[in-house]
Amino acid sequence: MSLTEKTAHELSDLLRKKEVKAAEVLDGAFARIRAVDPSIRAFLTLMEETARKQAAAADERIARGQAGPLTGIPVALKDNLCTRGTRTTCASKILGNFVPPYDATVVSALDKAGAVFVGKTNLDEFAMGSSTENSAFQVTRNPWDKERIPGGSSGGSAAAVAADMCAAALGSDTGGSIRQPAACCGIVGLKPTYGRVSRYGLVAFASSLDQIGPLAKDVRDAALILDAIAGKDPADSTSADVPVPSHAAALTGDVRGLRIGIPKEYFLEGMDAEVEKAVRDAVEVLRRLGADVREVSLPHTPYAVAVYYILATSEASSNLARFDGVKYAYRAGRPSDLLDMxxxxxxxxxxxxxxxxxxxxTYALSAGYYDAYYRKGQQVRTLIKQDFDRAFETVDVIVTPTAPTPAFKIGEKTADPLQMYLSDIFTISVNLAGVPGLSLPCGFSSGSLPIGLQFLAKAFDEPTLLRAAHAYEQASEWHKRKPPAAGEGAKA
Amino acid sequence: MKITRREADHAARLARLALTEEEAEKTTEQLDKILEYVAKLSELDTKDVEPTSHVIPVSNVMRDDVARPSLPRVEALANAPDSDGEFFRVPKIIE
Incomplete structure (x- = not known):
């Protein structure tokens, strides 16, 4: 197995045993990027100079015996996370030349942990989309089938990890933007509890829903990254002052007696048969491992997409008002006056x-419509949150499909925004309720496309969430499969 | 119809978006379809339901009123589309 195929924790073991140097790991990552990214197109900006310095610093730190689990690990960053001195575009023409004067808190945290930043990854513009086709710059291809989307909006991060161009990546998730691309690309994606991770330096889309999290090759890597980025940050007043346990230590492999709920509303008449079978088979695996599986109900699930597209767009219309062409960002040429500008x-x-x-x-918040749309949306959000509160009185973890279908074809849904929105039907409620969610591979379609399994837990109960997901992963082999397309043009 | 072309034009003005005729027509049509879908929320009786704006309690955060370094002017102006080295420059506002 080549270095690029290894997980972060496997690489970390080799680095700390001094069997390999961080500089060599990085050489491997860039060789891989040069070989496969021309056809995948996951990266918007490479950070080779920064990465070389970080790798050299990591090697020194390892030599001193002070390495942490992420020291020397090549990581990619979604391009809506601010990186001091490195262009941060949000895949938008309006931020095409924006160079942030500061690092996002998660970026500083990973840097402090010794991670090595290979580059910034493609996304749907301002993280708005489910396919990464809304990027102003390029379309990212799914490493499993280049005619298909990698999911979105963190599609660049997911494709980069799946195609072994980095060991792990950060993404952001407002309605499924980490979990759905993880499902489409056959990797692990974790959206932490709202408030678990600081959003400082994440270009805001919908502030009450956005959360940063890892995309990784296995559950242990996701846990290690969460350990590095979680916690209260004075720069983000919505980051929660809740103690951070060791998530990596929670991976005991034991789910005996764990109460797992299967929400009946997530198994709809006419749903994709292969997705349903893969998820039901995974539930059987959990049952065999000793979990206590029972049905639960989340009755307001059918309203989640409608609520989301009112609340997320309302918050976005306010957040994106800052792009006025004055202090930064694109300004149109020859305006007649300020308003015209x-x-x-x-x-x-x-x-x-x-x-x-x-x-x-803007329409939902405008005079005369506020009560009918925005207030109504917030009230139904309460009902959705109460559904989860009630369900978690009787179960510890909820298991569902991550997405209604495997990755769809490029161009398939671009003409119909509503159809695109409905591809997030199983992930959106989770952001509205603020609880953590994780997707991992649980099978493949007859067309050899990965299928995602979603685990949900109570707010701030990532330890139980990760324990359940890890136990399933240990009992399955799906996460070990590699996409065929990723190998093209690469050295063996 | 959930939204008229006139209402869409009004929203575009509020949002400071200069839409072309074609964009405005298409957007009105697409918003109408989305709002048609959103109307399913009216099936639910929410008379006594408190609205949720944030899932975790958020309160004001205070810190000691002490001076600390802020972004240097050169860095603050570095991304400006137009500046004179001291200020952000915009088209003339007052005749």
């Missing part, structure tokens, strides 16, 4: 989906 800069700088969502959010 705002109107044209935003019209020329934002892509179609972003404009659509700003319009929807």
């Amino acid at each position: 705002y109107m044209k800069s935003r019209a020329e700088g934002f892509g179609a989906e972003v404009k659509r969502r700003i319009m929807l959010g």
Whole structure:
């Protein structure tokens, strides 16, 4: 097995045993990126200079015997996370030349842990989308089938990990943007509890829903990254002052007696038969491992997409008001006056989906419609949250499919925004309720596309969430499969 | 119809978006379809339901009122589309 195929914890073992140097691991990652990224197109910006320095520092730290589990590990960052001195575009023309003067808190945290940043990954513009097709710059391809989407909005991060261009990556998840691409690309994706991880330096989309988390090759790597980025941050007043346990230590492999709920609302008439079978088989595996599986109900599930597209767009319309072409970002040429400058800069700088969502959010918040849409949406959000509160009175973990189908074809849903929105039907409620969710591979379709299994737990109960997911992973082999397309053009 | 072209034009003005005729037509049509879908929320009686704006309790955060370094001017202006080295420059506002 080549170095690039290894998980972060496997690489860390080799680094700490001094069997390999961080500089060599990095050479492998860049060789891999040069070989496969021209056809996958996961990266918007490579950070080779930064990475070389970080790798050299990691090797010194390892030599001193002070390495942590992420020291020397090549990691990619979604391009909506601010990196001091490195262009941060949100895959938008409006931020095409933006170079942040500061690092996001998660970026500083990983840097402090000794991680090595290989580059910034593609996304749907401002993280708005489920396929990464809304990028202003490029379409990222799914390593399992290049005619298909990698999921979104963290599609670049998911494809980069799946195609072994880095050991792990960070993404952000507002309605499924870490979990759904993880499912599409056959890897692990974790959206932590709202408030578990600081959002400082994450370009805001919907502030009450956004959360940063890892995309990784296995559950242990996701736990190790969460350990590095979780915690209260004075720079983000919504980061929670809740003690951070060791998530890696929670992976005992034991789920005997764990109460696992299967929500009946997530198994719909006419759903994809292969997805249903893979998920039901996975539930059987958990039952055989000793879990106590029972049915639960989340009755307001059918309303989640509607609530989300009111609340997320309303928050986005407010957050994106800052892009006015004054202090940073794109400014249109030759405006007749200040208003004209705002109107044209935003019209020329934002892509179609972003404009659509700003319009929807502005309309939902406008005089006369606020109660009917925004307030109503917030009230139904309460009902959705109460569904989860009730379910978690009787179970410890909930298991569902991550997405209704495996990865769809590029271009398949671009003409119909509503169809695109409905691909997030199983992930959206989780953000509305604020609870943590994780996706991992639980099988493959007859077309050899990965299928994702979603685990959910109570707020701040990532230890139990990760323990359950890890136990399943240990009992399965799906996460070990590698995409065929990733090998093209690469040295054996 | 959930939204008229006139209402869409109004929202575009509020959002400071100069839409082309074609964009405005298409957006109105797409928003109408999305709002049609969203209307399913009216099936639910929410008369006595408190709205949720945040899932965890959020309160004001205070810190001691002490001076500390802020972003240096050069860095603050570095991304400006137009500046004179001291200020952000915009089109003339007052005639």
